[in-house]
Amino acid sequence: MTIAGAVLAAAGCGAAEPRSAASPADYERALADAPPPLDRLYSRPNELLSGGPEAFERTLRRLRGHPVVVNKWASWCGPCRFEFPFFQKQVKKHGMKVAFLAVDSEDARDEAREFLEEFPVPYPSFFDPKSDIAERLGSERNFPTTTFYDAGGELVYTKPGGYASEAALEDDIREYAIAGAREGQ
Numbered sequence: 001m002t003i004a005g006a007v008l009a010a011a012g013c014g015a016a017e018p019r020s021a022a023s024p025a026d027y028e029r030a031l032a033d034a035p036p037p038l039d040r041l042y043s044r045p046n047e048l049l050s051g052g053p054e055a056f057e058r059t060l061r062r063l064r065g066h067p068v069v070v071n072k073w074a075s076w077c078g079p080c081r082f083e084f085p086f087f088q089k090q091v092k093k094h095g096m097k098v099a100f101l102a103v104d105s106e107d108a109r110d111e112a113r114e115f116l117e118e119f120p121v122p123y124p125s126f127f128d129p130k131s132d133i134a135e136r137l138g139s140e141r142n143f144p145t146t147t148f149y150d151a152g153g154e155l156v157y158t159k160p161g162g163y164a165s166e167a168a169l170e171d172d173i174r175e176y177a178i179a180g181a182r183e184g185q
Contacts, residue, residue, distance in 0.1 A: 020119050021085035022092060027122035030092040037063055038099055046116040047124040048109060056126050056133045059101065060153055067177035068099040068149040072134055073125075074107040075115035077143040079162030084119045086166040090173055091122060098177045102126070105134045105143070148176035 024045060031042050041063065049055060060068060071087055073080035091100045102125035104112045109127060116125070126133055131140040139145035142160035146169075150156050157176040163169040 018082055018085050020088065022088040022120065024120055024122070026092060027095075027120075031095050031122055034096055035066070037066060038095065041099055041101070041124070042095065042122040044124040045122045046113075046120055048104060048112055048116075048127040049124050050127055052126075052128075053133050053136050056103070056136075059126075060149060063099045063101075063149075064153045065151055066097065066099045067151050068101055068153075069173060069177055070101045070103060070137070070147045070149070072103040072105055072128075072137065072139055072143070072145040072147075074105055074143055075111040076107065080144040081115075081119075083144060083163045083169070084121075086163055086169045088119065088121060089166055090169055093170070094173055094178065095122065098173060099123075103128050103133050103137070105129070105131045105140070146172070148172065150177075 027042070027045065031038070034042055041059075051058075069090075073084065075081075087100065100121070100123045102121070102123060104125040105128040107127075107129065112125070112127065128134055134140040134145070137145065137147050137155075138158060139147065139160060144162050146159040146163070147155060148157040148159075157172070159172060
């Protein structure tokens with residue numbers, strides 16, 4: 001078993017309980033002057049949005065002009081819990097240029113709210129109890145899954161499974177979101 005595999009296995013079993021890496025005040029400072037589309041997105045921190053795939057697609061359309069990172073998670077998912085602090089740190093670093101969004105699939109609303117209280121993020125999550133949005137993303141069975149959209153709204157990369165490190169997530173953000181945004185300019 002590789003080191004990364006051992007880390008993921010431990011995270012899946014709950015052996016390495018992560019801690020939140022950010023607070024709402026951290027996000028307010030880091031994202032204070034975000035461009036209008038991102039500012040609107042980040043004005044809905046920790047919200048569980050309804051509306052299904054159509055509302056999710058509308059949100060992606062409103063974010064055109066910015067690359068988007070979408071993290072699919074669930075409160076019961078050990079690897080999701082393990083990687084969530086990585087997303088908290090990355091949105092503070094890159095949230096002025098990259099839109100972050102989430103999909104909470106196959107979850108119970110109360111448990112999802114508790115999870116978001118423990119791991120607050122400045123962006124909303126679409127509540128997706130039957131994986132209707134996840135199915136459109138092609139990730140209905142993998143938890144977690146991260147998808148990357150370019151500034152034109154095209155899906156450019158899907159990462160099934162969790163990130164073993166923040167550095168691995170940041171590498172993918174740089175490659176599929178930031179570099180792609182530069183190429184499109």
